[in-house]
Amino acid sequence: MDLRLTPAEQDFRSRLEDWLTQVEVPAGLRDYGSTPTREDLDAGRAWQRRLVEGGWAALSWPSPFGAGATPSEQALFAEALARRGLPRQLSFVSMELAGPIIIAYGSASQREAFLEPIRRGEQIWCQLFSEPGAGSDLASLSTRARAAGDGWLVSGQKVWTSGAHYADYGLLLARTEPLADRHRGITCFAVPMGTAGVTVRPVKQMDGESKFNEVFLDDVAVGPGDVLGELGRGWExxxxxxxxxxxxxxxxxxxxxxxxxxxxxxxxxxxxxxxxxxxxxxxxxxxxxxxxxxxxxxxxxxxxxxxxxxxxxxxxxxxxxxxxxxxxxxxxxxxxxxxxxxxxxxxxxxxxxxxxxxxxxxxxxxxxxxxxxxxxxxx
Ligand SMILES: Cc1cc2nc3c(=O)[nH]c(=O)nc-3n(C[C@H](O)[C@H](O)[C@H](O)COP(=O)(O)OP(=O)(O)OC[C@H]3O[C@@H](n4cnc5c(N)ncnc54)[C@H](O)[C@@H]3O)c2cc1C
Missing domain, CATH: 1.20.140.10 (Butyryl-CoA Dehydrogenase, subunit A, domain 3)
Known part of the structure; x- marks a missing residue:
């Protein structure tokens, strides 16, 4: 273990500090943590555009999809932004969960459709995992995807879904094989939040903000092109x-x-x-x-x-x-x-x-x- 910065890391840090002293911070931008409220979106999107222009967006994504920064460079970036009270990106779920998962498990056409709009802050994702009866024990999730034609109809309820009230897509876990072992038979889907049958109900939090939601799924149609990774391998x-x-x-x-x-x-x-x-x-x-x-x-x-x-x-x-x-x-x-x-x-x-x-x-x-x-x- 060597905790000294390498010459490349020192160079990265000084380029970042130079950029941060010069960049115009959008009016109204605050450090909203991992998820913006609806009111933060305009400033957050403008900030994401600045990050793209400066070459600081999608640092954790491997090249050619993102900047391909090393883990240490990502840490230097996180520290420098935290010191100034600035968010690292428009939305954590989009940039740090959906993006890398699409890179790792998505098909060529999914990468083509999703990665660049996410990087540019033009497409926001939410994470449709937790359910009223499945949080810590996520594998007990009961949202079902029933076969219909060459696709599925998804029904169930999700909860605590951060950003669902403005998200364009959801990373959804649903059970495609109800009789399989609890860790098997789960599939991950990329679901457009505007699909018929998706109802989003915001939850008011005790801090006065409304960042997360209940999401109801009622016969939401998804097709083979919406599967992320392999059918039945969503647990992975x-x-x-x-x-x-x-x-x-x-x-x-x-x-x-x-x-x-x-x-x-x-x-x-x-x-x-x-x-x-x-x-x-x-x-x-x-x-x-x-x-x-x-x-x-x-x-x-x-x-x-x-x-x-x-x-x-x-x-x-x-x-x-x-x-x-x-x-x-x-x-x-x-x-x-x-x-x-x-x-x-x-x-x-x-x-x-x-x-x-x-x-x-x-x-x-x-x-x-x-x-x-x-x-x-x-x-
Ligand atoms: C701010 C916030 C944002 C969130 N955003 C999202 C999101 O975007 N998408 C999403 O899918 N989910 C989201 N969640 C949900 C989050 O992942 C779950 O709340 C979390 O996993 C806990 O599940 P639960 O609330 O169902 O609690 P439960 O699992 O019901 O747990 C209740 C209590 O029992 C304890 N407990 C449970 N099992 C054990 C055990 N085996 N051993 C010891 N103690 C145990 C827990 O620690 C807890 O104290 C969010 C939650 C919060 C608070």
């Missing part, structure tokens, strides 16, 4: 998506260093930076740095492997740290945290942080993965 596709999701969600904590600096400045301004605050702050700062180095270590050890169960450390720690940093901010802001504009941003971070320990696999599930697959403990 799903595992690849979930591994990528965990890794990316883990990397979101990279922005916590900047957030902690902001909390320290606020404490100093309010003269609340006493010894108790400093001890709490330093402990969090140390853990954020450990997480950051662990992230770089995994990248340098394993390159781009999304299947590494150790990625669960990143997902688990970063989501829990996000909540703790927000709690420290809440204590410093006091009444301002509860009410008024001064604490509005932190209120959002605090409330959204509860979703972070659930999305992409709950903390309990990450602990199970680490216990069973990394530490080899009995089930």
């Amino acid at each position: 596709v799903a595992l690849s998506v979930l591994g990528r999701e965990r890794r990316m969600l883990g990397s979101l904590a990279i922005g916590l260093g900047a957030a902690l600096t902001e909390v320290r400045r606020e404490a100093e301004r309010r003269r609340l930076d006493d010894a108790v605050f400093r001890a709490r702050w330093a402990s969090l700062w140390g853990r954020v740095q450990l997480l950051r180095w662990t992230w770089f270590r995994f990248l340098s050890d394993r390159g781009d492997s999304a299947a590494d169960p150790r990625m669960s450390v990143l997902k688990l720690t970063s989501s829990e740290l996000q909540q703790e940093v927000a709690r420290l901010a809440a204590d410093i802001l006091g009444l301002d945290f509860v009410y008024g504009d001064a604490g509005a941003r932190w209120r959002r971070v605090f409330l959204a942080g509860h979703g972070a320990t659930i999305a992409g696999g709950t903390s309990e599930i990450q602990r199970n993965i680490l216990g069973e697959r990394v530490l080899r403990l009995p089930r």
Whole structure:
């Protein structure tokens, strides 16, 4: 393991810093995390266009589809944008889940139809995996695709589908062989969200935003050209998506260093930076740095492997740290945290942080993965 930047990485970083100081940031752009709200879309799309023009879009996609950046370069990019409070892309599901999955499993015509519009921010995807009865135990999903002519009719319900209310396509898991073993007989489809029979109902979140939805599927017609990967092999596709999701969600904590600096400045301004605050702050700062180095270590050890169960450390720690940093901010802001504009941003971070320990696999599930697959403990 060598944690020093290579000359190529140093060059990448200085080109990026130059670009970031010059680029015109679209009005109204904020760091909306992995999923924009509907209100964020115009600024998010304009930002994606800037990233395309600058050569910074689809960094994680291999050439010739995307920029083919190394994992370390992707990490440098993520850190630089987090420091400035800018989103890494228009939509995480489109760029980091759908795109790479289409590259890995899609046919030539699917790659042709989807990749460039996704890269340019002209096509948004959502992930139709979770159901009311299938979240942590995703393989128990019950959405059915019944054979009809040379295609299928899909019926069932999905839930927590981020961005479904404006998405153009959905990455859908449905059971094509109901009698097969639970991990078999599942197929992954690329479904146009405008197809007859798809009904999207937004869910209002406790932070006031509406990012995810219930999606009802009622005899939605799909054909052989909509299958992603092989018929009945959707579980393999799903595992690849979930591994990528965990890794990316883990990397979101990279922005916590900047957030902690902001909390320290606020404490100093309010003269609340006493010894108790400093001890709490330093402990969090140390853990954020450990997480950051662990992230770089995994990248340098394993390159781009999304299947590494150790990625669960990143997902688990970063989501829990996000909540703790927000709690420290809440204590410093006091009444301002509860009410008024001064604490509005932190209120959002605090409330959204509860979703972070659930999305992409709950903390309990990450602990199970680490216990069973990394530490080899009995089930
Ligand atoms: C912000 C956010 C965005 C999301 N976006 C999407 C999306 O775009 N697309 C999508 O498909 N899904 C999405 N999800 C859904 C997410 O993947 C599920 O919420 C998650 O997998 C947990 O499933 P569940 O909610 O059904 O909880 P359950 O699986 O019902 O779990 C309930 C509780 O039981 C615990 N539990 C369950 N099984 C075990 C076990 N074996 N051992 C120990 N404890 C266990 C869990 O940790 C949890 O505390 C999103 C969720 C959130 C919060």
